[in-house]
Amino acid sequence: xxxxxxxxxxxLLDSLYRVDSGRILATLIRLLGDFDLAExxxxxxxxxxxxxxxxxxxxxxxxxxxxxxxRFKAINGMRRRARFDSAQxxxxxxxxxxxxxxxxxxxxxEDEEIEDDRLRLIFTCCHPALPPEGQVALTxxxxxxxxxEEIARAFLVSPATLAQRVVRAKAIIRDKAIPYQVPAxxxxxxxxxxxxLVVYLIFNKGFSAxxxxxxxxxxxxxxxxxxxxxxxxxxxxxxLGLMLLHESRRTARTSxxxxxxxxxxxxxxxxNKDQIAEGIRLTESALRSRxxxxxxxxxxxxxxHAESSSVASTDWRQITLLYDQLLRIQPSPVxxxxxxxxxxxxxxxxxxxxxxxxxxxxxxxxxxxxxxxxRADLCRRLGRIPEARASYEQALALASQEPDRRFLxxxxxxLK
Numbered sequence: 001x002x003x004x005x006x007x008x009x010x011x012l013l014d015s016l017y018r019v020d021s022g023r024i025l026a027t028l029i030r031l032l033g034d035f036d037l038a039e040x041x042x043x044x045x046x047x048x049x050x051x052x053x054x055x056x057x058x059x060x061x062x063x064x065x066x067x068x069x070x071r072f073k074a075i076n077g078m079r080r081r082a083r084f085d086s087a088q089x090x091x092x093x094x095x096x097x098x099x100x101x102x103x104x105x106x107x108x109x110e111d112e113e114i115e116d117d118r119l120r121l122i123f124t125c126c127h128p129a130l131p132p133e134g135q136v137a138l139t140x141x142x143x144x145x146x147x148x149e150e151i152a153r154a155f156l157v158s159p160a161t162l163a164q165r166v167v168r169a170k171a172i173i174r175d176k177a178i179p180y181q182v183p184a185x186x187x188x189x190x191x192x193x194x195x196x197l198v199v200y201l202i203f204n205k206g207f208s209a210x211x212x213x214x215x216x217x218x219x220x221x222x223x224x225x226x227x228x229x230x231x232x233x234x235x236x237x238x239x240l241g242l243m244l245l246h247e248s249r250r251t252a253r254t255s256x257x258x259x260x261x262x263x264x265x266x267x268x269x270x271x272n273k274d275q276i277a278e279g280i281r282l283t284e285s286a287l288r289s290r291x292x293x294x295x296x297x298x299x300x301x302x303x304x305h306a307e308s309s310s311v312a313s314t315d316w317r318q319i320t321l322l323y324d325q326l327l328r329i330q331p332s333p334v335x336x337x338x339x340x341x342x343x344x345x346x347x348x349x350x351x352x353x354x355x356x357x358x359x360x361x362x363x364x365x366x367x368x369x370x371x372x373x374x375r376a377d378l379c380r381r382l383g384r385i386p387e388a389r390a391s392y393e394q395a396l397a398l399a400s401q402e403p404d405r406r407f408l409x410x411x412x413x414x415l416k
Contacts, residue, residue, distance in 0.1 A: 009053045012062075013046055020063050022143060026117035027067055029124075030180050032074050035142065035170045040077070045070035118143075119230040120180050122223075125169075126195040127178050134169035135198045141166050143226075144219040154205060154216050192231070196239050196295065199223045203243045207250075208401060217247055234289040238296025241282035245302035248275035260407040264311040276306045294330040297322055316346035333364040337371050344378055353378045369398035373408065380415065389415050 021042065028038035045066045059065040125138040136155075140146045152162035172178070183191040199220050206216025224240035252270040253261055283299040286292045301322045308314040323339035336359055344352020356375045365371035376391030389412065396408040 005054050013049055024066055026121040028070055030117050031071055037074055041070035041074035044073040119182050122195055123182055124180050126198045128194050129176055130169050130172055134165050136201055137165040138169040139198050234286040234292045235295050237282045237286040238292055238299050241279040242295050242299035244275045244279035245306050248272040258403055260403040297326045316342050341374055349378050349382050369395040385415055
């Protein structure tokens, strides 16, 4: 065994881990019934491959080899622990019986079944019995393969806090015996909504984060592609289209110094045309189905912006009509705020300002800095400078992200 051959095997295993560890882990969780046991067994299987393959050769089907090896490693580990814990002995016997009943041959795990395992894992990580922060943490950890430190850094919590969220989520799955399966067809619409919400939360966190944002957004888009490949539902298309259309503007929305650049001032030549084309194509497919929902409507609004050469040439009336539809199926004060801005652009600044004032009077958005910022901008455009200044000051007091704070401070300085 030469060092070169070992290096080649290590490189191959690194590639397999990057590409296939998610599939392998999903199948092992189904076979072993335990997240931690599956993770430990998978890592042992990769270590065994590094020891074995340089001499024995690389199997024709490496993924099934790794799955089978991991399962045997898990059973051997439970046999050792069974000396002290009778429950481990029962579990080991159960898994041995499963292996005996499995088809013989090197590749008992068909690709289709392994892909189904990934879909099962997504629905398990996003089960409504788990708290939202647990769903997000578990999804990023088990499906996206991010480390605890990476996720903690992105969500501005300590690694210990993030690790506790993952541990609690796994405990809920175990204690409540949450089934590792895709919901029945009649339950799918409701359960799919939870999965899509988790993906959207991950994307939004990445899109607004100052650091690690691009990484989180890429993971959300990757999850969206995975979901679409496994479950070609219109709202999956709509969400993926929405994320791509938003992501297409990433380069143009901040300056080299990290300062926020508003839509009207962005250099549209920097927008990613490939992402726009794919996002529009997915959105149009979802709209044609007539079974679309809120994500598709938001994607349609983003598509109108993406197809416009400037703010002035944007079809704001079409955007207003799309917001009207969105409000019918997903009433929200934030959607009302966005609609008010669109109304200001097509029906007049006074009309938009009146709608925003009505929203703020209801106090649902009184703590939302973007509502005060939008009001300030309309007042500024109308020449109502004292009101604009007051609203910008209120927005600045509420903003938490540093780019937002710098933008609002600049606006205030300009007014002075």
